[in-house]
Amino acid sequence: MIIGSLIALAGAGCASGQKAAMIGSGDPVADRQRLMKNNGANWADIQNKVKAGNIEGVAVNAEALALHAQRITLLFPEGSLTDKSKAKPEIWQRWPEFQAAAKNLENRAGTLRDQAVAKDAAAVQTTVTTFGRDACGTCHTPFRVPPLQQQPAQPRS
Amino acid sequence: MTLRHVKTGIVLGSLVALGLASSATGQSATKIWSSDPVADRQRLMKLNGASWADAQAKLKAGNAEAVAVNAETMLLIATQIAALFPEGSLTDKSKAKPEIWQKWPEFESAVKTYGMQAEKLRDAARSKDQAATEAVAKEFGRQACGTCHTPFRVPPPQQQAPPQPQPR
Numbered sequence: 001m002i003i004g005s006l007i008a009l010a011g012a013g014c015a016s017g018q019k020a021a022m023i024g025s026g027d028p029v030a031d032r033q034r035l036m037k038n039n040g041a042n043w044a045d046i047q048n049k050v051k052a053g054n055i056e057g058v059a060v061n062a063e064a065l066a067l068h069a070q071r072i073t074l075l076f077p078e079g080s081l082t083d084k085s086k087a088k089p090e091i092w093q094r095w096p097e098f099q100a101a102a103k104n105l106e107n108r109a110g111t112l113r114d115q116a117v118a119k120d121a122a123a124v125q126t127t128v129t130t131f132g133r134d135a136c137g138t139c140h141t142p143f144r145v146p147p148l149q150q151q152p153a154q155p156r157s
Numbered sequence: 158m159t160l161r162h163v164k165t166g167i168v169l170g171s172l173v174a175l176g177l178a179s180s181a182t183g184q185s186a187t188k189i190w191s192s193d194p195v196a197d198r199q200r201l202m203k204l205n206g207a208s209w210a211d212a213q214a215k216l217k218a219g220n221a222e223a224v225a226v227n228a229e230t231m232l233l234i235a236t237q238i239a240a241l242f243p244e245g246s247l248t249d250k251s252k253a254k255p256e257i258w259q260k261w262p263e264f265e266s267a268v269k270t271y272g273m274q275a276e277k278l279r280d281a282a283r284s285k286d287q288a289a290t291e292a293v294a295k296e297f298g299r300q301a302c303g304t305c306h307t308p309f310r311v312p313p314p315q316q317q318a319p320p321q322p323q324p325r
Contacts, residue, residue, distance in 0.1 A: 067200070
């Protein structure tokens with residue numbers, strides 16, 4: 001009986017949890033770098049749209065950020081620090097803070113999305129202005145090795 | 158919660174065991190989504206629809222290169238689709254057809270096709286080739302969306318002319 005339910009639950013776990021976290025390569029460093037590149041590209045798209053006055057168009061990218069944010073922590077399993085990774089060991093030393101930083105991105109992106117859906121140009125502008133520091137920086141500052149030459153943030157796609 | 162524990166007392170032990178097993182792998186695996194797979198997949202597919210709409214708008218504006226981000230977003234999302242259709246997740250809010258679970262390998266391969274088409278779209282966009290990107294986009298609705306929606310999704314009540322997907 002117990003074995004039966006174990007198998008059933010394991011099956012359910014596979015279906016809902018684990019697979020959902022995977023991007024597919026089996027290499028968490030490559031997977032998270034790919035995810036974060038798409039985050040960066042969505043962020044660049046957001047900035048372009050705001051510049052062009054396309055406030056409503058920001059929503060789709062903000063929602064992409066919000067959904068991607070939910071996958072971040074799953075892509076940092078313990079022991080996944082390779083020489084290709086820019087992750088700092090602090091991630092695993094202060095895991096709850098890392099989790100909170102990822103959640104913060106999800107929340108900020110959700111706010112931005114809602115403001116864009118509401119076509120509130122002023123609110124979107126304000127959120128975008130502080131997004132680099134309040135959403136990206138909250139995690140990148142404590143938990144990521146800075147890029148070789150720290151350019152004054154001009155995100156690329 | 159208590160009620161459930163009373164009802165399924167035998168299962169409880171294995172639940173605990175599994176909980177331990179999954180925390181041992183360092184994954185709070187189940188936390189990625191809400192506990193409602195129908196809501197989760199509908200949210201996911203709405204983002205897909207909105208990304209596709211954004212891609213089309215950019216193409217129309219002659220900005221093929223900018224389509225790449227949307228295509229890559231769709232591609233990343235595609236890897237999550239099948240996992241959000243656990244067996245028994247057919248509620249009255251869902252537009253899923255039971256055929257999904259009757260013909261699961263076909264469903265999986267439809268999802269895979271979708272991913273491959275999104276990849277084609279992304280690569281065409283990255284090459285900044287407007288004509289090539291348009292060519293992939295032209296087939297996208299039928300080949301990428303339709304391959305899955307036609308056999309596996311109940312059609313919307315009234316099929317409007319090109320519906321304007323809302324980015325939400």
